[in-house]
Amino acid sequence: MSENLARQFLIREDVVFLNHGSFGACPRPVFAKYQEWQLELERQPVEFLGRNLTETMRQPRIALATELGTTQDNIVGLTNATLGLNIVAQSLDLKPGDQILTTDHEYSALEKTWAYVCRKTGAEVVVVKVPMPLMTEAQFTDTIIAGMTDRTRVLFLSHITSPTALLFPIERSIAEARKRGIWSVIDGAHTPGHIKLELDKLGADFYSGNCHKWMMAPKGSAFLHARPEVQGLIDPLVISHGWTDKSKEPGAKGAFGNSPFIDELEMQGTRDPAPWLTVPAALDYRRDNDWEAVQAHCHALALDTAQRLGERTGLPPLSAPQFSAPQMIAMPIPECDTDKLKVDLYDRYRIEIPVFKWQDTCIVRLSVQGYNSKPQMDLLIDALTDLLDLKSGSAPRLSSRG
Structure with missing residues (x-):
């Protein structure tokens, strides 16, 4: 589904675009x-x-x-x-x-x-x-x-x-x-x-x-x-x-x-x-492309990705599933330099995604649209695992690896 839809959008192929929520994307x-x-x-x-x-x-x-x-x-x-x-x-x-x-x-x-x-x-x-x-x-x-x-x-x-x-x-x-x-x-x-x-x-x-x-x-x-x-x-x-x-x-x-x-x-x-x-x-x-089915697929992908990241960070979600936007989810991450993490995600992995601190919580806000795919979600999980040292067992921090 996502590969076929991705060809219908103008998003650059060298960017993993996980930020539909900010400005959208036009087919x-x-x-x-x-x-x-x-x-x-x-x-x-x-x-x-x-x-x-x-x-x-x-x-x-x-x-x-x-x-x-x-x-x-x-x-x-x-x-x-x-x-x-x-x-x-x-x-x-x-x-x-x-x-x-x-x-x-x-x-x-x-x-x-x-x-x-x-x-x-x-x-x-x-x-x-x-x-x-x-x-x-x-x-x-x-x-x-x-x-x-x-x-x-x-x-x-x-x-x-x-x-x-x-x-x-x-x-x-x-x-x-x-x-x-x-x-x-x-x-x-x-x-x-x-x-x-x-x-x-x-x-x-x-x-x-x-x-x-x-x-x-x-x-x-x-x-x-x-x-x-x-x-x-x-x-x-x-x-x-x-x-x-x-x-x-x-x-x-x-x-x-x-x-x-x-x-x-x-x-x-x-x-x-x-x-x-x-x-x-x-x-x-939207009608011609059965967008209700596309949205259901995106919703499942967003929830799965948030759950997987939560299992690695050990941090609870911000809400019960019914109160999370279907295709956009704010995923808590350990305390870190969010500006640096955002830059590293883009420079090292070409992942475009918002990273910021809201009140006392560091957040990665994931958007999943029809042009996104499971491999892109896997890359995001792997990138965050690397950059936050989530595998190390010690207090998570931004990795210094270049």
Whole structure:
């Protein structure tokens, strides 16, 4: 399976690429469609951007909304999830003393986003520490709900965490936030194409995710989803042709005939829309290649690799299997110089993989996609065994062997 799929990707053959989670990778047929859209734009840019863009941009919304369990009116195409979450964070009416409740597993760029918002508004971030290892849904949810107060205005959670690759069971926390009148804002950067999403059923007020990671669309394709009742709260970061001073009440029409939520965010000056327009091709590629079966194979390979490394290090996993992202897993390793280990893995073994320290835990974060193989996992285990001296029986350390 992996050898055949590997030929369908553009990943360099001299690199063992185990870091799909950071930026994704685009299959050749999808990338070809992306280039077709770019060529069409260049052949008649006035017609493409000036006369046809509103209708052209609608088609990916329809396809993606169907895939994600919502309607085209609740979703808008953007360049990345960080942008989507910034739009939300900087739109909400926060005041001094208001609290944003979040966890100690969040993506650093969004930690900075909320710090910026707090500096501007006088609100404050409250960070709850998720009990580790994460073994039960109640363990997570009870911790989140216990952190809610009458000052909590925003609940900000990752669906799949970036540093720890955990699949947070966020459903009950979102429902409790709704009952208390707390806005729920979900960072779904790693989620679309990784797990099955039913956005309307999930019920988050705001949800932003990337299509360029596990959905395998080109870089620069993402979305923001908002419930109809809260779309009127959103303001664009850039005021351009899509902006209107008309009412933002549900049912209102924007400058180009969609809702203001869509038109104000979609039409923000000249940009290359080709990545977003290629999302339907990425969805077709997944269907044509039975991607559910591919994902099941990748999930098994990821769990097996983590178990094998755990047997060599003697370190426990960060969570029960059901709370680990299916194709991405954070594997604890002994205390070491993580920067040196990352460099040595690449320089000596050509393995591209994130290695870092999260809180007090050194981590190797493994991503397994359809182009990866069991021999690559074997190489990773052997490389870590060598570089960390896991066979020596003494305290593990970075090997000095050259």
